[in-house]
Amino acid sequence: xxxxxxxxxxxxxxxxxxxxxxxxxxxxxxxxxxxxxxxxxxxxxxxxxxxxxxxxxxxxxxxxxxxxxxxxxxxxxxxxxxxxxxxxxxxxxxxxxxxxxxxxxxxxxxxxxxxxxxxxxxxxxxxxxxxxxxxxxxxxxxxxxxxxx
Numbered sequence: 001x002x003x004x005x006x007x008x009x010x011x012x013x014x015x016x017x018x019x020x021x022x023x024x025x026x027x028x029x030x031x032x033x034x035x036x037x038x039x040x041x042x043x044x045x046x047x048x049x050x051x052x053x054x055x056x057x058x059x060x061x062x063x064x065x066x067x068x069x070x071x072x073x074x075x076x077x078x079x080x081x082x083x084x085x086x087x088x089x090x091x092x093x094x095x096x097x098x099x100x101x102x103x104x105x106x107x108x109x110x111x112x113x114x115x116x117x118x119x120x121x122x123x124x125x126x127x128x129x130x131x132x133x134x135x136x137x138x139x140x141x142x143x144x145x146x147x148x149x
Contacts, residue, residue: 007066008066008067008082009066010064011032011062011073011094012061013032013034013061013084014034014059015031015032015061016030016032016056017031017101018054019029023042028040028041028053029078035073036075048095052088054084063084063085064089066082078117082096108146109147112142112143112146115139116136118125119132119135119136121137123136
């Protein structure tokens with residue numbers, strides 16, 4: 001996430017029009033008056049509900065795009081943006097790195113569940129060592145976090 005955050009460029013403009021999707025967790029596509037392209041961000045997870053959507057006619061907004069997408073600004077293609085508001089940068093970076101696909105998400109859940117079972121076995125075989133119970137609590141927390149994000 002740190003490497004990806006340094007590869008972002010800030011652009012500024014005025015919001016021309018905004019279109020919301022009709023998903024359970026909506027994402028917004030909008031365009032700026034200064035560029036002919038449209039901007040989108042499909043942060044389709046529970047944390048996306050914490051983000052504030054862009055408003056039509058909003059003046060002097062700043063958002064971030066990837067450096068390699070700079071050439072798409074003068075075309076009619078859609079450009080993926082990060083951090084419409086600066087406080088949402090971490091959420092967008094998280095979803096761009098951790099959630100590229102559902103397969104990796106379920107792979108991590110399976111791995112955490114497997115390690116949780118090994119810790120339960122260790123707690124059963126060595127009941128006087130509390131380290132296994134701490135690992136069980138930690139992996140339960142990781143499983144719940146991955147399920148809800």
